[in-house]
Amino acid sequence: MMGEALSARERRAARTREAILDAARELISERGAHGFSLREVARRIDYSPAGLYEYFGNKDELVAAVVAQGFERFSRYLLSVPTSLPPRDYLLELGMAYIRFALENPQHFMLIFNTPDLRSPKPDDEFIAEGTHHVLVNGIQRCLDAGEISNNYRRDDLVFAAWATVHGMSTLIVSHLSQDDHDWLATSRTMLEAWCRGLRPSP
């Protein structure tokens, strides 16, 4: 076996691994984390339940892999916000991207942030998490540097509050207000603007 290119065997393995992940992701999107079962995943890709254990150590590892994929997707939402925007707009659009992800991928949003006891086994998660977290820290820092936010507050406290606000909005909309036909994106934007405005330095 060469150290570099993938052998036919490895390519096949990678493909079925992908098939498992696809089926798992789809199943979670359909029925949520609650109605997710290994055996149903196996059924959908015509495998025996035991076969999956060749690719994932157990159910939690499979779920963790789906979470990792979802988190990657989530980080793409955040990273798609152009850094060329002025500091306050950038921060605002960052928050809107957060909420948009939740509204457009409710099951995965729940899965990623609402799943208890998901101690990330791979440092991959931490890495991406640190990545997206850093995006937010940067957004706040830019506003501070530009004098758009009063420097009476500690940066980390601002990060916490900003994160909590968009996370709370997302959670509430997805899990409690989704049946309302209200335009929650518009409301969120309005109140996020107010939040930014309210933190400007006093004259």
Add this chain to the structure above:
Amino acid sequence: MMGEALSARERRAARTREAILDAARELISERGAHGFSLREVARRIDYSPAGLYEYFGNKDELVAAVVAQGFERFSRYLLSVPTSLPPRDYLLELGMAYIRFALENPQHFMLIFNTPDLRSPKPDDEFIAEGTHHVLVNGIQRCLDAGEISNNYRRDDLVFAAWATVHGMSTLIVSHLSQDDHDWLATSRTMLEAWCRGLRPSP
């Protein structure tokens, strides 16, 4: 059977019903909603699993009953905030009570707000929910009336934003930051104060 007082039978039934609820609540507090099982509840009160079905139609109904109890407890936190406080202080302490409940009852907080597919079967929930919701609406309204918050914003949007902020803070602390030994209550207070201050009418 008389229409009014409880018979001996009914008193016994009410007591075992309470025993079931107690065991269920305790089990959830110990292991969270994930590690909760009907059979374990039955074991703890020396019942057969089938016996529980005399008191609760199924697992979800039992969980819903525990949720209802937790929600009552939650509403007591909110209602314990003295309405005699000045509007802005009242609103602030309302938020702090929300967060305090989450920190002091993490498993129940998760259960109440993080449990998917819990369509409240009893109007009881809705009633209490409406009750606590009304507390928040009143808190905002009082600030508006007192001129403590700019009336450039729609009241319902303010309610949404306030709710989202404290809910987000609670969720983040309980499920992502609980291992930090940071004083999150203090941070939350600081940023909630900033939030209130930021919404004051412009001069």
Add this chain to the structure above:
DNA sequence: ATTATAATCGAACACCGTTCGGTTGTCAAG
């Protein structure tokens, strides 16, 4: 004392996650 019915249980069913031993297919070395 008899009877209706509430309260409870044992056993069973179907589903779940997981393990294990065995079978098949594939690939590389001889």
Add this chain to the structure above:
DNA sequence: CTTGACAACCGAACGGTGTTCGATTATAAT
């Protein structure tokens, strides 16, 4: 080309779950 090692996969089983049902016991009303 044969052979042997190993990856890939499966069937069957174990212990766990929620739930149902028929039978059994305890209680209250007649």
